[in-house]
Amino acid sequence: MFEQELLPSLQTARSRYLNTLSNLKADELPLKLAPESNSIGFLIRHIAEVEFRFCTMFFARPLPDYISSLATIGPVKDEGNFTDMNELLAICEASYDYLVDALTTLPQDAWDVACEAPIGTLTPRQALGRLIYHMGYHGGQIGLIRKYGGAR
Template structure:
């Protein structure tokens, strides 16, 4: 399997998640259930994409950024940047590297398996965001 088969699937998942995020009311970013806020889940999702791009595809995060993403616009920009970074990393990966295992502290995966894990990860957080919107209380801050 190559970028030509993985990319359309990746983009379908991302388009749906990004559309959901863009449609969120700004005030929902601080909704909280347990220790999770909607804004925090969105930021976390982007950060994991940056980490996987580096770990499995050898592409480090474009710039060190410790900013607190507190507005919907900032979070959408962060998601866009992480998605573009990962897509570029996938496009740069040689064909024969897609099935080569990468060993990390949390286990071993190939880049192909890593993309599958990211899709699953995004789906989990999309569900959590919906759950929080239905059941959460407003928190003080992200």
């Protein structure tokens, strides 16, 4: 069910997000729209961490062992820590692979069962829609920062 009905939408959104990252240079990672906003590096990490978090909240998967904390979720401030391009691209790829695996193996009868989570009660189907929106929202921020130069 997932592969035929929902995966194409996720893949399309992911493709658009990855387009915003194409030809990204390491010196762009600290750029922000405004001084108190989040940097490109922070946003890339945040999108990945939210994908992992949604796996735990809605898609019946624990955090993988290699993720020790979710540093960009909750009341946090961008302290300029996410500047390693290779690390960011690796977690970006790992989170998406983990998400797709979780979605692919979620039983068909679980897709419309409500799950209570800190962000509200959603079915996995609804959560996937919210996750796609989240990726597009922050991907758009990255695109704006790159287009207009941003601030450090």
